[in-house]
Amino acid sequence: MDRRTFLGTLAGGLLAAPLAAEGQPGGKPTRIGLLDIIAPSPSRESQWDAFRQRLRELGYREGEQVAFEFRSAHGRPDNLSGLADELTRLRVDVIVAASTPAALAAKRATTTIPIVMTNTGDPVGTGLVASLAHPGGNLTGLTTLSAELSAKRLELLKEIVPAASRVGVLWDDTNPAFASAVRDTQAAAPSFGLQVFVFTARRPDEIDHAFAAMGRERIRALIVVPGPVFLPERRRLVEAAAKHRVPAAYAQREYVDAGGLMAYGSNLSDLFARAASLVDKILKGAKPADLPIEQPTKFELVINLKTAKALGLTIPPSLLQRADQVIE
Numbered sequence: 001m002d003r004r005t006f007l008g009t010l011a012g013g014l015l016a017a018p019l020a021a022e023g024q025p026g027g028k029p030t031r032i033g034l035l036d037i038i039a040p041s042p043s044r045e046s047q048w049d050a051f052r053q054r055l056r057e058l059g060y061r062e063g064e065q066v067a068f069e070f071r072s073a074h075g076r077p078d079n080l081s082g083l084a085d086e087l088t089r090l091r092v093d094v095i096v097a098a099s100t101p102a103a104l105a106a107k108r109a110t111t112t113i114p115i116v117m118t119n120t121g122d123p124v125g126t127g128l129v130a131s132l133a134h135p136g137g138n139l140t141g142l143t144t145l146s147a148e149l150s151a152k153r154l155e156l157l158k159e160i161v162p163a164a165s166r167v168g169v170l171w172d173d174t175n176p177a178f179a180s181a182v183r184d185t186q187a188a189a190p191s192f193g194l195q196v197f198v199f200t201a202r203r204p205d206e207i208d209h210a211f212a213a214m215g216r217e218r219i220r221a222l223i224v225v226p227g228p229v230f231l232p233e234r235r236r237l238v239e240a241a242a243k244h245r246v247p248a249a250y251a252q253r254e255y256v257d258a259g260g261l262m263a264y265g266s267n268l269s270d271l272f273a274r275a276a277s278l279v280d281k282i283l284k285g286a287k288p289a290d291l292p293i294e295q296p297t298k299f300e301l302v303i304n305l306k307t308a309k310a311l312g313l314t315i316p317p318s319l320l321q322r323a324d325q326v327i328e
Helices: 004-014 042-055 077-089 100-109 147-160 176-192 204-216 233-241 253-257 268-283 307-312 319-323
Strands: 015-016 030-036 065-073 094-098 115-120 139-143 164-173 195-200 220-222 248-250 262-266 299-304 325-328
Touching: 030 100, 042 094, 042 253, 042 268, 065 077, 077 094, 077 100, 094 100, 094 268, 100 115, 100 139, 115 268, 139 164, 139 176, 147 176, 147 220, 147 248, 147 262, 147 299, 147 319, 164 176, 176 195, 195 204, 204 233, 233 248, 233 253, 248 253, 253 262, 253 299, 253 325, 262 268, 299 307, 299 319, 307 325
Parallel strands: 030 065, 030 094, 094 115, 115 139, 164 195, 164 220, 220 248, 248 262, 299 325
Antiparallel strands: 015 065, 262 299
16 A cells, blocks of 8 residues: 555545454454544655554554554644544544644543553643653653753754844744743753744734734744644745744744745654554553653754745755755
């Protein structure tokens, strides 16, 4: 099955994908619920494909013994609770929740079905787990959050815009998953000679207002904190940054693919692959409470050279050499 076919099948809601495990007694397939906040897309498809590929590498065969139940909120967090409840009623054996809102919805829906979260923000701060080392309950998984990420984005942005002294941080302040990212950015800014101004956008129509406020504050560079409001609106964000001539750094490469300047963050495909390893452990008898929350180990830097030129910026050659991908 190629990726295009897989994406279409996911959008339909159900994908039967047998694995090497023996499944349940009586020949019933083991069922894995996949709960996602965003709609199927080529970039997200590649991440779920990494999940499936890792399962194959672990020795699971496709054909007879496992079925995936895929549910997407299509960018609408309010839909997640109903979808999580639906997976619970189906009595899936494991739920894989992509994003903090999806994991929170799954946790509210069940205290017994094991949950593996991936692509989540601050699992302790949002109440998903008791601690990273000892999550407790029925939930484990991976977080995108790393204490070094915020400082590194500031460092990279300063390299690209060395004259900048006033940096904006744009986030949805109703999303607690990345509150610590905002705090970490504020804490790291003085070491780079930067002053941070925080702007909020809770709805897509507030993005333009936020950029207007940045203009009044003479913001010369911007960091966009990830969140479910922003990713579906990435083209709108990128266009607003271009219109106001604000060099912006993002956490996910999808923004750069849409025309954004730079992204530095966790390699999400790697996180999805590692989620498959946790699912494997759970299917073999491990308890989520005994599996520590894992942090990112692979990061990627993507730079859009065309956007840099449009903004009149010269990317240092040393930075281009360190980039995982340069879009020209």
